[in-house]
Amino acid sequence: MKTGIEVEIKEGNEGYMKNMLLVAILFVVQASFAAPARDVKPRGVEAHRTELTKDASYKELLEKGKTGKALTAKEKEFTTKAVNDALKGTSVSATNVILMAQVKPEILPYILAKSEIVKSSESTKEQKDQAELDLKVIESGGRSLDVNSASAKNDAEIILTVSKVENYANSTVASFKADFVKALENGKSIEASVTLASKGKFDAKKLKELCI
Known part of the structure; x- marks a missing residue:
């Protein structure tokens, strides 16, 4: 049987991982918008x-x-x-x-x-x-x-x-x-x-x- 402390630690770890995942997603999205457009060589x-x-x-x-x-x-x-x-x-x-x-x-x-x-x-x-x-x-x-x-x-x-x-x-x-x-x-x-x-x-x- 898990103690209240163990449950609290587990929930805390899960919350931390979710927050880190959200931060990572936001970073990728912001980076994609901030990236300069690739210059295209003129074609004929x-x-x-x-x-x-x-x-x-x-x-x-x-x-x-x-x-x-x-x-x-x-x-x-x-x-x-x-x-x-x-x-x-x-x-x-x-x-x-x-x-x-x-x-x-x-x-x-x-x-x-x-x-x-x-x-x-x-x-x-x-x-x-x-x-x-x-x-x-x-x-x-x-x-x-x-x-x-x-x-x-x-x-x-x-x-x-x-x-x-x-x-x-x-x-x-x-x-x-x-x-x-x-x-x-x-x-x-x-x-x-x-x-x-x-x-x-x-x-x-x-x-x-x-x-x-």
Whole structure:
């Protein structure tokens, strides 16, 4: 038969062990929240495209993009989450970029790749600035895009092409893109903004020739 002292000691030991276990759990939880996020090396557009095409929702998006059928709530949710996650930590608003991705799903791997460049510590300041400007071109273009118009897909293609321009003669890429964004913000159409940004050197039809 156990004495009252033995029972008290046993209960005390059990209480001590429970307290220690609770402290250990709290320590692990706090450490996991305090741990800095692991920096991800920027991947290219093709790497993101390959990864996305494994997802059934993205495949459905691409198919809808070809046929012009309306997106389901599930497909819209997929696009919204992908863009929001990608642009978190950048200065680019997701709302209009989401519209662009829903009109032209092929743009999604490009958005993911550019946002990784912006957020990665491995990127130089020049790379970050250029990638952020490319995303702002898409953001401003999405704001000017009439998703219900017959020209929506063509306009989205023009916006994406402006963002992808690498170089052209007698000008700088950054000023061309910045002027394109400014023209859109001043209420100019997407096609007119291309002409204005190029100082009349070319129009939207000639734009693809600028991409390398």
